[in-house]
Amino acid sequence: MAKTTGLNAIEMQYLRLSLGLTTEQVATITTTSNEDVLAWEAGEKDAPVPVQKKLLDIDDIIEMQVLNTTDGIEDLFKKEPKRRLAFVVYPTQALYTQYNPEFLSSLPLTELYNTSAWRIKKECKLVLEVDVTLVALDAEAYKAYRAENGLSENRESRAKWAATQL
Amino acid sequence: MAKTTGLNAIEMQYLRLSLGLTTEQVATITTTSNEDVLAWEAGEKDAPVPVQKKLLDIDDIIEMQVLNTTDGIEDLFKKEPKRRLAFVVYPTQALYTQYNPEFLSSLPLTELYNTSAWRIKKECKLVLEVDVTLVALDAEAYKAYRAENGLSENRESRAKWAATQL
Numbered sequence A, B: 001m002a003k004t005t006g007l008n009a010i011e012m013q014y015l016r017l018s019l020g021l022t023t024e025q026v027a028t029i030t031t032t033s034n035e036d037v038l039a040w041e042a043g044e045k046d047a048p049v050p051v052q053k054k055l056l057d058i059d060d061i062i063e064m065q066v067l068n069t070t071d072g073i074e075d076l077f078k079k080e081p082k083r084r085l086a087f088v089v090y091p092t093q094a095l096y097t098q099y100n101p102e103f104l105s106s107l108p109l110t111e112l113y114n115t116s117a118w119r120i121k122k123e124c125k126l127v128l129e130v131d132v133t134l135v136a137l138d139a140e141a142y143k144a145y146r147a148e149n150g151l152s153e154n155r156e157s158r159a160k161w162a163a164t165q166l
Helices: A009-018 A023-029 A034-041 A049-079 A093-099 A110-128 A139-149 A155-163 B009-019 B023-029 B034-041 B049-079 B093-099 B110-128 B139-149 B155-164
Strands: A084-089 A131-136 B084-089 B131-136
Touching: A009 A034, A009 A049, A009 B110, A009 B131, A023 A034, A023 A049, A049 A110, A084 A110, A084 A155, A093 A110, A110 A131, A110 B009, A131 B009, A139 A155, B009 B034, B009 B049, B009 B110, B023 B034, B023 B049, B049 B110, B084 B110, B084 B155, B093 B110, B110 B131, B139 B155
Parallel strands: A084 A131, B084 B131
Antiparallel strands: none
């Protein structure tokens, strides 16, 4: 890695923090060790280029999701103007894996999805003046809601349940 | 706090993470305790409105600094086009307090300044296609550089030293 093009120690650290990840989580998604991550951030060794690329790609994926979702919300609200919206997030990796598997390949950890959700909330406030509330999925309450209303499990049902939590 | 307007547990957590702070650091800048911060993020109690406001204000200050600095860099590069730039950051609170005290009132922790610097790096890459490198101040190396070149201590000298680190 040329010293002048890659990310240095402090940049690796703040890239990680901006993604909302611990050093252990970075080790998991880059198939390295926590000791490696700590060494990169201490400037004891350079992070391998593929690791840097992986993390920067994830940040790009999140930024893209923020733009796309914000655009989608803008379109939605042209038809049905309102200033508040619930956005479902997943408080554990198990719930994320069970309920939101379509994101696992691009954003493998629920923390990455939550980071994206937080940036969506900020962006919607800034550009649309829409208040987005992040609603952590409560699996039991959601199941009871579906049973009461005869709803099958899908993204739309989750969104409907989340709206009841505002 | 009305449940519908303030930040909930997961939002408090991701606001903190997006600022690059630990729970202890949030406790410090909001003059609360680490136990309080953990309780807010666990949903055991609501974060007080002034605490929420303080953290959201800091995020706004950072966003403003990102915009202003990116604009400043754009203006600078109209006169002197280049595609690379060094930006000094401070690896410890002691160095931040000593060398960059003008930011202490708005961004009291060096981690907040670093978070801002990371966002500036991202923004400059995205909108200006300028590669910004965050250069952690090495106080000894910087002092030696000043002695060699007969420079007094100021922001410009720090920037000159940082440029030698690219």
